[in-house]
Amino acid sequence: MMLPIPEIELVEAGKVSASSDKFDSYAFVFTPEFTKSSDSCSGLFATSAVAQHLSAINGKDKAFSKEVMLSMIGEGHVVVSSPTGPLSRDYDDVRRFGDAAAKAIKRLRQGGFRRPLLIVQSPSQECSAINDPLKDYSKYLEVSLLAAMAESHEALQTRESNPSYVEETKIERIGIVAESVEGVKEAIEFSISVEEGRRLARDIGSSDPERMTxxxxxxxxxxxxxxxxxxxxxxxxxxxxxxxxxxxxxxxxxxxxxxxxxxxxxxxxxxxxxxxx
Structure with a gap:
C-alpha cells in the first residue's frame, strides 16, 4: 500500500506560529539575500523575533550561510535554517531550493518533529526571469515542496519490515508559508499530483527484485x-x-x-x- 502524502496546508505569511497546535517547528529555506538583510523575511514568521534571532546568529556564526542549523528561539519556537547557497553561478539552478528543503525536513525528523511549517524565501528578481531556462527559479516553491514530501517518504520494504519506526518518525503535516496566496494553491495541487506518481515509482523501482517482480x-x-x-x-x-x-x-x-x-x-x-x- 502506498504511503499517504502528509497533509499539506497553505498558511498566509505571519498568521500561524510553529508553536501552535497545528505545527511544531519551522523549516526555513533562505537565500543569500537573507544573510545581507533579515528584513526581507521578517513578515514570513508569526513573530519578528524569529527572523531577528536568526539574523543575530548569522552575524556571529560564519557557518550559518553554509550549514543546516537547529535553533531554539524563545518558548516553543524550533527553527531549522537551511541555506540554498549561491544562486548566481553558471551551474546553479532551482535544485538548490530542493536540496535545502530536503535537508531541513530531514533534520527535523531526526529531532522528532512531525509538523513543520515550511518557509521558503523567494529568490531575487533576477533569478526569476524565464528568458533563460538555466537561470529560471520561478518554480522554486514547487521544487521545495516536492523535496520536502520526498524526504517524508519511506521505502516500501522499510514500511513493511519496520512499521513501528515509520509510524514514530512520519511527517504528519507540512505547512507552506507564502507571502501571497496567488498561484500557490495551484502549485501545491501540482506538487501533490507529481509526488503521488513519484511515490508509486519509488515503491516499484527501489524495492529488490524479489519483492517487486x-x-x-x-x-x-x-x-x-x-x-x-x-x-x-x-x-x-x-x-x-x-x-x-x-x-x-x-x-x-x-x-x-x-x-x-x-x-x-x-x-x-x-x-x-x-x-x-
Missing part, C-alpha cells in the same frame, strides 16, 4: 488505480503468456528465460487516459 509490480500499479477510482484512467494487465508471445514478440524474446520461474513471469500493464476535453 514483474507480476507484483503490475499488481501494485493495478491496485493503485483501483484505489483512486478515476473515471479518466483505466488500467489492465495482460498476464497470458500465449497472448504476450503473439502481441509482444520482442518482449518475450527478452523474457524467455524467466518463463522457467513462474513468479518472474512477464506481463504488460496497459493504461488508458480519457481526456476531460
Amino acid at each position: 514483474s507480476l507484483k509490480a503490475a499488481q501494485y500499479v493495478e491496485d493503485y488505480f483501483k484505489s483512486i477510482s478515476s473515471p479518466h484512467v483505466t488500467c489492465s494487465v495482460e498476464r497470458n503468456v500465449q497472448v504476450l508471445a503473439e502481441e509482444y514478440p520482442l518482449l518475450m524474446a527478452v523474457a524467455r528465460a524467466s518463463l522457467q520461474v513462474p513468479r518472474h513471469a512477464p506481463c504488460v500493464v496497459e493504461k488508458n487516459r480519457n481526456s476531460l476535453f
Whole structure:
C-alpha cells in the first residue's frame, strides 16, 4: 500500500506560529539575500523575533550561510535554517531550493518533529526571469515542496519490515508559508499530483527484485488505480503468456528465460487516459 502524502496546508505569511497546535517547528529555506538583510523575511514568521534571532546568529556564526542549523528561539519556537547557497553561478539552478528543503525536513525528523511549517524565501528578481531556462527559479516553491514530501517518504520494504519506526518518525503535516496566496494553491495541487506518481515509482523501482517482480509490480500499479477510482484512467494487465508471445514478440524474446520461474513471469500493464476535453 502506498504511503499517504502528509497533509499539506497553505498558511498566509505571519498568521500561524510553529508553536501552535497545528505545527511544531519551522523549516526555513533562505537565500543569500537573507544573510545581507533579515528584513526581507521578517513578515514570513508569526513573530519578528524569529527572523531577528536568526539574523543575530548569522552575524556571529560564519557557518550559518553554509550549514543546516537547529535553533531554539524563545518558548516553543524550533527553527531549522537551511541555506540554498549561491544562486548566481553558471551551474546553479532551482535544485538548490530542493536540496535545502530536503535537508531541513530531514533534520527535523531526526529531532522528532512531525509538523513543520515550511518557509521558503523567494529568490531575487533576477533569478526569476524565464528568458533563460538555466537561470529560471520561478518554480522554486514547487521544487521545495516536492523535496520536502520526498524526504517524508519511506521505502516500501522499510514500511513493511519496520512499521513501528515509520509510524514514530512520519511527517504528519507540512505547512507552506507564502507571502501571497496567488498561484500557490495551484502549485501545491501540482506538487501533490507529481509526488503521488513519484511515490508509486519509488515503491516499484527501489524495492529488490524479489519483492517487486514483474507480476507484483503490475499488481501494485493495478491496485493503485483501483484505489483512486478515476473515471479518466483505466488500467489492465495482460498476464497470458500465449497472448504476450503473439502481441509482444520482442518482449518475450527478452523474457524467455524467466518463463522457467513462474513468479518472474512477464506481463504488460496497459493504461488508458480519457481526456476531460
